[in-house]
Amino acid sequence: GATSTRKMLPACAAACAARPAPAADAAKVIKDAFDKKDKNLLQMPPKLYLHFKKFNGDLRIMPAYFEGSNFATVKLVNSHPLNPTKGIPSVIANILIFDASTGSPVCLMDGIFITSLRTAVTTAIATEILKPDNSKVLGIVGVGAQCMPHVQILNSLLDFNQIYVSSISIEESQNFLRMNKNLLQNINISALSVEECVSFSDVLVTLTPVKNPIIHKKWLNKDIHINAIGADAPGKQELDSDIILNSKIIVDDMQQSLHGGEINVPINTGIIKSDFIHGELSDLINGKIEGRSNSQITIFDSTGLALQDAAISELVYKKALDQNYDNFIHY
DSSP states (O other): OOOOOEBOOOOHHHHHHTOOOHHHHHHHHHHHHHHHHTTTTTEEOOEEEEEGGGOOOEEEEEEEETOOSSEEEEEEEEEEETGGGGGGOOOOOEEEEEEETOEEEEEEEHHHHHHHHHHHHHHHHHHHHHHHOOOOOEEEEOOOHHHHHHHHHHHHHHHEEEEEEESHHHHHHHHHHTHHHHHHSSSSSEEEEHHHHHHHHEEEEEEOOSSSOOGGGGGOTOOEEEEEOOSSSSSSBOOOOHHHHEEEEEEEEHHHHHHHSSHHHHHHSSOOOEEEEEEEEOOOOTTTSOOSSOOEEEEOOOOHHHHHHHHHHHHHHHHHHHOOOOOOOEE
């Protein structure tokens, strides 16, 4: 038969291209991706879940295609909170990029770094619009895989004087600081209890996979902005319902948030209805809805969308090609 001319860039080469990707470049392509969502120039079926109750984990399948693009992407990503006890990351992601003209796979990409990057960059985009004026203190609850990217990206793109981290125990937070001290040496960061971290924060990021709320309204500043990221599957909830009821809520995607975001439990238990949600991030970016009013709590409910993965992975793939990587797999 004819000699195959198909080739695919393996994960290792793509990862080399991903690491230097500036946060500003990532922010630009993600904003563009949300703009395409707003203009219906996106195919993004709902995230598909396989639930592994026996193992307290799940696998998600996340495809996306921007109309007119030469590429389509599919991400396969898990969530197994107990993995670190086995020496395995709690989140393991792989991204496949396909040539849209032929359907051939052209790149297999390690998606762990890209998932962390796109999540933190989107947090920064929402925070820039929704944070109260003169926000100086950033608090982060949860010191897992998403913590360091959020520290680095938000410190890079936004102007915070102080960052606090917290977790189930102060020892866990202090261990995070010790393990990452070389990366954190130029950042004013320290560990506190969850209550102290929350109460001192102008902007809060929650990164925990809990099913019972751990953040309580009585701890909050009256005009805090919260990025609720840990609730990314049905049944998860980090913020108590009193916070939800007294906040302006922006979601990344209405359908996905109703199913598995921070609002999924309050919606399913009848505490709020879908019309309580102020709107989507794409509406906020494009000025279709207003952002913050004075003295109010705002929430960005971030579930994680395939469009974010597609935007960043296409950026990284094109960057790899521009850098003339020559270790393709021919098949």
